[in-house]
Every structure is written in structure tokens, then in C-alpha cells.
Amino acid sequence: VHRQNLAELQREIDQLHPADIAHILESLPQEDRQSIWNLVKSDRDGEILLEVSDAVRESLLAEMDTPEILAAAEQLDADELADLAEDLPEDVLYTLMQRLTAEQRERVQSAMAWEEDQVGALMDFDMVTIREDVSLEVVLRYLRRLKEIPDHTDKLFVVNGDNLLTGVLPVRWLLVNDPARNVSEVMAADANTFHPEDDVTETAQAFERYDLVTAPVVDGEGKLIGRLTIDAMVDVIREAGEAEALSRGGLREGEDIFASVWRSVRNRWLWLAVNLVTAFIASRVIGLFEGSIEKLVALAALMPIVAGIGGNSGNQTITMIVRAFALDQISPASAKRLLRKELGVALINGVIWGGVIGIVAWLLYGNPALGLVMTLAMTLNLLLAAFMGVVIPMGLLRMDRDPAMGSSVMITALTDSGGFFIFLGLATLFLI
Amino acid sequence: VHRQNLAELQREIDQLHPADIAHILESLPQEDRQSIWNLVKSDRDGEILLEVSDAVRESLLAEMDTPEILAAAEQLDADELADLAEDLPEDVLYTLMQRLTAEQRERVQSAMAWEEDQVGALMDFDMVTIREDVSLEVVLRYLRRLKEIPDHTDKLFVVNGDNLLTGVLPVRWLLVNDPARNVSEVMAADANTFHPEDDVTETAQAFERYDLVTAPVVDGEGKLIGRLTIDAMVDVIREAGEAEALSRGGLREGEDIFASVWRSVRNRWLWLAVNLVTAFIASRVIGLFEGSIEKLVALAALMPIVAGIGGNSGNQTITMIVRAFALDQISPASAKRLLRKELGVALINGVIWGGVIGIVAWLLYGNPALGLVMTLAMTLNLLLAAFMGVVIPMGLLRMDRDPAMGSSVMITALTDSGGFFIFLGLATLFLI
Incomplete structure (x- = not known):
């Protein structure tokens, strides 16, 4: 059985x-x-x-x-x-x-x-090439003799005797045009072509923007060497989204969900170690003000609010900017304008939310000065978050690093330590 | 000029x-x-x-x-x-x-x-339909008379007199087969078809899995009503990744980077408000233990470490599980196995990283009992994070909600408040 x-x-x-x-x-x-x-x-x-x-x-x-x-x-x-x-x-x-x-x-x-992120690693060699000096009739006969045409073939690549790409002939055009006409009359001479050293993310964006199904890959001299297809580009788009989600969530790479415990520990330890270091630094910042906390223990209960909201606000700014970078919407000229806008948003949020939490702190601890320090610290930490939220991704980009990776950890580390320092520092100055 | x-x-x-x-x-x-x-x-x-x-x-x-x-x-x-x-x-x-x-x-x-997330909202009507009882020769002549074939057309849809879809004829097959043969002999009778009420995310996954360029959309009776193309599916894949990134970053929707300050404030306030509430709850948990902190101020400096590492570890678990859900890799049968694995990872991380930070705390404050409490609290909070990291997305899914949205806020809120409670509670029991 x-x-x-x-x-x-x-x-x-x-x-x-x-x-x-x-x-x-x-x-x-x-x-x-x-x-x-x-x-x-x-x-x-x-x-x-x-x-x-x-x-x-x-x-x-x-x-x-x-x-x-x-x-x-x-x-x-x-x-x-x-x-x-x-x-x-x-x-x-x-x-x-x-x-x-x-x-x-x-x-x-x-x-x-x-490299994995270059067009050369993703191209295939399933090309159908034709000459431009033949009639469509001849092309049709040639295709019939092939017995099989590769998957995804939506256009034929037109090359000359030296294998130089001179144009592309969409299959749709082959079908609707008079078979007596020559390839050269019907083909598109200005096809979207790519080079093996091109960045795959930008190439995938081009596929998306121009609704391509396949495209020829040519070398520096314009010789046809391979073909890109939309299914490879879809993988690139999917993986870019996944890599960002994984890195934001603190995983080095996609995990086999049934991997062994040890494998998972290895995939996650780096991120935890980084966070342990940043948390330890924040802890030492608090350590500087232990005297103040001893005198006014309410500070210990209120300080995580200042740090937490700063981190969230900074991550909002970074998310928006990283996305705009990925879509290539930010120029150096717009950086200043963006910074001004983000600082404006931070100021408004600081006054509103800082005001709310300041009043709550005042009522809770019966200490109006404590409330005022809370509002002020929230506003300053939000301004710090906005400033760093613009500067960090721009800086990573200028250093040719991917701003999506790591900027979230950096901003959280800064707004944690910064938030504790600002709040406890102001409290020490004005309340102790 | x-x-x-x-x-x-x-x-x-x-x-x-x-x-x-x-x-x-x-x-x-x-x-x-x-x-x-x-x-x-x-x-x-x-x-x-x-x-x-x-x-x-x-x-x-x-x-x-x-x-x-x-x-x-x-x-x-x-x-x-x-x-x-x-x-x-x-x-x-x-x-x-x-x-x-x-x-x-x-x-x-x-x-x-x-709805926006249904196939019906994304289909177009640019279909080329043919009958199955004609020869390929007739189809070729018919296409030539059309003058233009819609973008992306990689297959023709074969329908009968009632507009019922009986198969598809890939253009590649039309080109390589003997023109004298009938459509019915050459066509594929078992095409991938979709319904207008289908979920677009699953449909996009099918396009990706089976490398489709276009696919017919049929109604309940099997009548052809529209067409899906890969470019619409690419948008779905791109947007799914973006929506997740935006929600993780705390933005309600994609922002025009040059939007006014007020518009941005509106796009971001909800998330900040939610975080203010969770931060306030964590603050009140600390408030419960103000007496202990007054007696041992080191607790104030150490508690953010316990909370922070718990949040990071929980987010690692959730990221992995949300991804596995999106790829449809988790069955109810595997839930228990996953939980066991995550608890194992948490235990190992708790002992290792909790041990490290416990020793640091001991050396820093010269208090071995404090170090021990730190290690124990870290381990317990990591176990809480692992448990909740599995339970929250599973629960959201059982309530038919998208586990990608909101689970990160919930886990962070729980590991913050939970971490403060565990650490300060243990400290109050054993150290004060």
C-alpha cells in the first residue's frame, strides 16, 4: 500500500x-x-x-x-x-x-x-538574429525552419555581418506588415540596448518604464552578445524589495524557515551585535546623568518617550528619502529644499506632540518645569532626527553606499543617545 | 531669447x-x-x-x-x-x-x-481573439489585416461562438508551425487563466512563477472578458514592496517629496500618535518601579538595553515569518515547529548576548547580582520577543489582516513594556 x-x-x-x-x-x-x-x-x-x-x-x-x-x-x-x-x-x-x-x-x-548586480550576470543567449537586407517573407520562412523560438521572444535582433546590432524587429510588426517589405524598412533602428556592465536595478527600472519584454545586450563596440528578459528583471525588482525588508528587519539574508537553530543564529547575530553596541552607548549616555536621575526619578520614566519618538520620526524621513533616491528623484539642488521641509515638519510635530506629552508629564508629576523640559527636549530631538534623516542617506550615497542599508540603525542609534542626552542634559541644567 | x-x-x-x-x-x-x-x-x-x-x-x-x-x-x-x-x-x-x-x-x-487589489481593476481589453476551426494561414492573414497588434501580445486567445475561451495560441507557435494546420491542433488548451475577482498579489506571483507575459481573464462561465499583462503585474510587485517599506517606516502612503510641510505632517501623524501611546505605556511601566530606580540608579541606565535588544530580535522573527507568509510557505502544521525553532534561537541569543552584557554590567557597577539579573532579563525578554514574533503575525493572519502591517509596532511595544517590566521586576525582587 x-x-x-x-x-x-x-x-x-x-x-x-x-x-x-x-x-x-x-x-x-x-x-x-x-x-x-x-x-x-x-x-x-x-x-x-x-x-x-x-x-x-x-x-x-x-x-x-x-x-x-x-x-x-x-x-x-x-x-x-x-x-x-x-x-x-x-x-x-x-x-x-x-x-x-x-x-x-x-x-x-x-x-x-x-557581478551579481550587473546585467552580464543576468543575460541569456537565446537570441533570434536576422539580417536587415532580407524580406519579411524570408524571415517568416526562417522562423518556421527553426522549429522552436525561445521563450519571451517579442522581437528579433537585426545584426550585420560583423554581429553589430543595427536594429530590432518586433514580432508584432513582422506579423502586420506586407511580407514583401524588407526588414530594414520595418525595423526600429533605435532600440533600448543594455551593456553587460550596467547596473541591474537601473536596467529593471528601464524595463518597467518602457514596458519592455526583452532587450538586446551589446558590448562596447555595439556587438550583440546576449539578451535580457522581463522575468529576470521581475526577479531583480522582487529581490530589491526583499533585500530592503530583510535588512530593515535585521536579517543578513533570506532564511530557509526550516533552517536549523544554529543557522538562524548565524544569520541574525551581526545585527544583534550592532544593536547591542548602540544600546550600550545609549546606556552610557544615561550613566552620565545618574546623579540627576537619583534626584528626580521621573526622568527615568520619561526619557524613553523622547528617544522613541525621535527614532520613529527619523525613520519616517529616511524612508521617504531612500525611496526618492531609489526612484532617482533627488538632485543636489533639491537637498537644501528637502532639509528645510523636514525641519519644518519636525518643528510642527515637536510643538504638537511634545506639547501634549509635556502637559501629561506636568499633570502626572505636578511639575510644570518638567513638562516644559519634556516639550523642549522632544522638539530638539525631532529636529535632530530630521537633520540626520536627510544627512545620513545623502552621506551614504556620496560614499557610494546603498542608503537603504544601515541608515535605519544609524538614525535610531543617534536619536536614542541624542534623545537621552538632550532630555537629561536640559533637566540637569534647569531642574536639578 | x-x-x-x-x-x-x-x-x-x-x-x-x-x-x-x-x-x-x-x-x-x-x-x-x-x-x-x-x-x-x-x-x-x-x-x-x-x-x-x-x-x-x-x-x-x-x-x-x-x-x-x-x-x-x-x-x-x-x-x-x-x-x-x-x-x-x-x-x-x-x-x-x-x-x-x-x-x-x-x-x-x-x-x-x-477593488484596487482585484484582477478586474488591472485588466485591459486589448485582446486578439481567433477561432479554433481555422488554419494558421487564415490567422496570419487576419493579423496582417489588423494593421496593429496590441502591445505585449505574446499569445492569441482562442474563443468559440459564445466567446468561451477554449485555448491560447502563443505567437511563437503560430510562427514555427505549418500554416496549413488548424488552430485547434496547435493551440494550448490548458492556459493559465484568471478571474476578475482574483487577488492581484497572488496573480502577480503566478505570472512570476510561470513566466507569463499576458494571460486571459475569464468570468465564472469561462467567457473571455479581458487580458492581464506583465507590466501591470510588475507594478503590483513593485507596489507591494513599497507599501511594506512605507508602513515599516511609518508613512501612510508614498509622499510627493516636494509636498508642503502640512501635507507631510498629515501623512505621518497617525504613526507618531500610535508610537506616543505605546511609549507612554512603557513609561508608566517604568513609573511602577520608580522606588527601585531611586535605590539603584544603575537600573535606569541598563533598562533600555534589555528593551532594545528584545525589540530587534522580535523584529527579526517577524520579518522572517511575514516573508514566509507572503510566499505562502507556512502551513498550520509548521507553526509549532517554527515556534520551537524561534524559542531555541532566542534562548541561545539570550545566553550569549545576555551573558556578555551581564558581565559588562557586573564589571561596570561592581555588582555581580545586577549582572545576573541583566542576563536573566535579557533571556526572558528575547523569549517573549520570539513567542510574540510568531504569535502576532499568525494572529493577524487568522483575523484576515495583513501581517506585514502593524506587527512591527506591536512587537516593539510589547518588548519595550515587557522588557522594562521583566528587568525592573526581577531587580526589585532580587536586588532591592
Whole structure:
């Protein structure tokens, strides 16, 4: 009976799309994942390995032996192999490369030569190229002889004898134009082209802006070397959002939810360590004023409010600015204007919310001066948060670092320590 | 000379892609934005209004009079009009609807009837439909007569006399197969189809998973009513990431970076108010222990560390779980396993980091018991954070609410108040 069920399950798995199998594998704990993985026909292993998340791919590869990995890799194109290559053990990769044709090996190596965030790492080689001096009729006949046209092909690439890209012919135009006309009359000469060294985030934005499905990749001389497709760009857009969410949440990378406890501890420790350091600094700032707190213990209860609201307000500013940077909406000329606006917002919020909490503190502790110090400290900390909320991301950008990463930790550290210092300092000056 | 420059600028604008003009408008302060907008030819107003962000669209529409808006709207398709409709003044919308043909009006109204997060609101009507009992040759001739095929068309929709969808014919297959064959022999009968009431996020995931460029939308009976394209899905993916980033950063919606100070204050006040309330509650928890703090002022300096690390650790857990939910990787069966894992991670982190900070506290204040209380409080607060980090998003989901929104505020509020309570409570029990 058990064997019958297995056969049944095997049949069902065989009918599933590789992306669906990948999803099932990601949703299963280690042991079950391994049992299902063993049921997958080995000629499908390759495509499924490409679909699963990095963390799950590692867990699957760890249990495969060399012949299994080689068999899986055999089904893949050069650009797909390059994606997989970095997760493979070095000896397996070496054997694999030996087995490729020279052209394939060159393609894998050239794709691996580019950084993960460069167009060269994401391009494929599934191009249909045509000459411009033939008629559409000839193109149609040529395509028919191909038997299969690559996925996503919405345009044909027009090249000359030197493989220089001279234009693109959208398939839509091929279909509606008179077959007697020449490619050169119908094609678009000014296509959106990309270079292998281009940044993928900007390239994905271009795909989005101009509603592209595919685009040619050319080298410095204008020679056609590869193709980008929208599905690779969708991955870039999705991953950019995820990387930001992960880093904001304090994770180094996406976690396999069924990873071992130790693996998770490793993925999270760096962030906790950074926060421990910043929290310790804030704690020492408070330590400076222990004498004041001893005399007026209400300060201890009120100080986290000043720090907390400052952190929140600073994060609002940073979120807005990081987003505007990502959309390329900020120029140096607008920086000053932005700073003025953020300081204005901080001042209003400080007076309103600082006023509210000042009155509450006054009523709670029957001390109007304490309320006034509270309002003043809130306002000053919000101004600090606004100033730093503009300056930190601009500074990170000027240092060529991604302002989305780390700016939130920095602003929180500053508004914590700053808030404690401002509030306790003012209290020491005016109340003690 | 000034007029000559203007004419020059006008010419340059006329040559730009509408998406590029939209981007320029978004990057300009109000006054400059208005001057450029006035230079845009009125027959391009419509497409540009569709490209700009919501906040900027509002600012542009606010300065246009009724005839201008009507002229802009005239250039748009029904599905595009429906996108614009909600931002239009009611009288303008009424006049506009009167001018449409009955078919167009019905399409606009049906598109507007769906919620923003339903497929019906995102579909267009640019479908090319064919019959299954004709040869590919006939299809090719039919397409040639169309003169223009809609953007993104990668497949033709095959319908019968009742407009029931019976299959799809990828253009790639049309091109490589023998023209004498019938559509029915070549088409794919089991296409990915969607319904107008489907959730757009899940639909976008399906587009991503199956690498779709377009897909038919059918009603309950299987009749073809519209089409989805990858560019609309890319917007969904982009916006999902943005909405999460905005809500995490405490903004209600995307801000026009050049919005007035008052507008920004309004966009941000709700979040600040919520945080003021949670900070106030934490402050009152500290208030309970003012007597203890008076006796041992070191507690005031150390307590923010316990609260802060708890908040960070809880946010790590929540980030991982919210992401796994979004990818649909968590089943009720795996909830218990996850909880066990997170509690394990918390225990290890508590012992390690709590131990480190406990030793530091001991050395700093020369009080080994204080160090021990610190370690114990850290560990307990991390366990609380892990428990709540699993329970809160699961609870929000069970109440059919989006776990990405609000769970971060809740966990921070709990680990703040909880951390103060645990640390000061333990200190009061063992040290005072």
C-alpha cells in the first residue's frame, strides 16, 4: 500500500510545473523535503534547483552526490549553469566545465565574470538574429525552419555581418506588415540596448518604464552578445524589495524557515551585535546623568518617550528619502529644499506632540518645569532626527553606499543617545 | 531669447517618452513642475497622468480646468480611464462618461467596480481573439489585416461562438508551425487563466512563477472578458514592496517629496500618535518601579538595553515569518515547529548576548547580582520577543489582516513594556 501511494505521489509530482515543485520543497521541513526531492525525476532536478531560494538550494545540493549534480546540470543552458555554479563544490564545477563544449564553457565563464548586480550576470543567449537586407517573407520562412523560438521572444535582433546590432524587429510588426517589405524598412533602428556592465536595478527600472519584454545586450563596440528578459528583471525588482525588508528587519539574508537553530543564529547575530553596541552607548549616555536621575526619578520614566519618538520620526524621513533616491528623484539642488521641509515638519510635530506629552508629564508629576523640559527636549530631538534623516542617506550615497542599508540603525542609534542626552542634559541644567 | 529657449525646451519635451516626462515632473518642485507640465502637448497629458505617482497626479490635476482634463482623458482606453477616474472631480467624471460610447462606458464602469487589489481593476481589453476551426494561414492573414497588434501580445486567445475561451495560441507557435494546420491542433488548451475577482498579489506571483507575459481573464462561465499583462503585474510587485517599506517606516502612503510641510505632517501623524501611546505605556511601566530606580540608579541606565535588544530580535522573527507568509510557505502544521525553532534561537541569543552584557554590567557597577539579573532579563525578554514574533503575525493572519502591517509596532511595544517590566521586576525582587 505504501509503495502504491509513493507511485501515486510520483505521478503527481511529474505533472507539476518545476516552479510549483520548488514552492512545495520550500514549504517543507528538511526530512520531508528530502523525501520529495528524491521522488523528482533526475532530468528535472536542474530547472527546480534554479527555481528554489538560495537557502533551500544549498540544503538540496548538500545531500546530492557528484553524479547526481552533474546529471542535473546537463539539462541547463549556459546562463543557467552560471547561476548555479557559485553554489557547487569546486571539484564538481571543474568536472562539469570539462564536459561542456568550448562555446558553452566560454559563455558560462563570461556570465560568471560579472557581478551579481550587473546585467552580464543576468543575460541569456537565446537570441533570434536576422539580417536587415532580407524580406519579411524570408524571415517568416526562417522562423518556421527553426522549429522552436525561445521563450519571451517579442522581437528579433537585426545584426550585420560583423554581429553589430543595427536594429530590432518586433514580432508584432513582422506579423502586420506586407511580407514583401524588407526588414530594414520595418525595423526600429533605435532600440533600448543594455551593456553587460550596467547596473541591474537601473536596467529593471528601464524595463518597467518602457514596458519592455526583452532587450538586446551589446558590448562596447555595439556587438550583440546576449539578451535580457522581463522575468529576470521581475526577479531583480522582487529581490530589491526583499533585500530592503530583510535588512530593515535585521536579517543578513533570506532564511530557509526550516533552517536549523544554529543557522538562524548565524544569520541574525551581526545585527544583534550592532544593536547591542548602540544600546550600550545609549546606556552610557544615561550613566552620565545618574546623579540627576537619583534626584528626580521621573526622568527615568520619561526619557524613553523622547528617544522613541525621535527614532520613529527619523525613520519616517529616511524612508521617504531612500525611496526618492531609489526612484532617482533627488538632485543636489533639491537637498537644501528637502532639509528645510523636514525641519519644518519636525518643528510642527515637536510643538504638537511634545506639547501634549509635556502637559501629561506636568499633570502626572505636578511639575510644570518638567513638562516644559519634556516639550523642549522632544522638539530638539525631532529636529535632530530630521537633520540626520536627510544627512545620513545623502552621506551614504556620496560614499557610494546603498542608503537603504544601515541608515535605519544609524538614525535610531543617534536619536536614542541624542534623545537621552538632550532630555537629561536640559533637566540637569534647569531642574536639578 | 527667453522665448527661443522655451521653444527649444518644448521640442525636447516632445521627443521624450511619456514615462520620462513623468519622471522629470516627479523630480521637480511644485512651481517648476507646473511650468514643464504647461509645455507638454495636451494630447500627451493623458498618458503622462497615468505614469506619475498618485501624489504627483493629484498636484497636476488640481491645476487643470475641466476642458483640459476632458481633452487629456479623450486619448485614453477604457481601462486607463478607470485608473484615472478616482482622482477626477465628480462633475468632470460625469461629463466624461457622457461622452463615451456605450461599450466604453460599460468597460470603464466594470473596471471601476472592482477593488484596487482585484484582477478586474488591472485588466485591459486589448485582446486578439481567433477561432479554433481555422488554419494558421487564415490567422496570419487576419493579423496582417489588423494593421496593429496590441502591445505585449505574446499569445492569441482562442474563443468559440459564445466567446468561451477554449485555448491560447502563443505567437511563437503560430510562427514555427505549418500554416496549413488548424488552430485547434496547435493551440494550448490548458492556459493559465484568471478571474476578475482574483487577488492581484497572488496573480502577480503566478505570472512570476510561470513566466507569463499576458494571460486571459475569464468570468465564472469561462467567457473571455479581458487580458492581464506583465507590466501591470510588475507594478503590483513593485507596489507591494513599497507599501511594506512605507508602513515599516511609518508613512501612510508614498509622499510627493516636494509636498508642503502640512501635507507631510498629515501623512505621518497617525504613526507618531500610535508610537506616543505605546511609549507612554512603557513609561508608566517604568513609573511602577520608580522606588527601585531611586535605590539603584544603575537600573535606569541598563533598562533600555534589555528593551532594545528584545525589540530587534522580535523584529527579526517577524520579518522572517511575514516573508514566509507572503510566499505562502507556512502551513498550520509548521507553526509549532517554527515556534520551537524561534524559542531555541532566542534562548541561545539570550545566553550569549545576555551573558556578555551581564558581565559588562557586573564589571561596570561592581555588582555581580545586577549582572545576573541583566542576563536573566535579557533571556526572558528575547523569549517573549520570539513567542510574540510568531504569535502576532499568525494572529493577524487568522483575523484576515495583513501581517506585514502593524506587527512591527506591536512587537516593539510589547518588548519595550515587557522588557522594562521583566528587568525592573526581577531587580526589585532580587536586588532591592
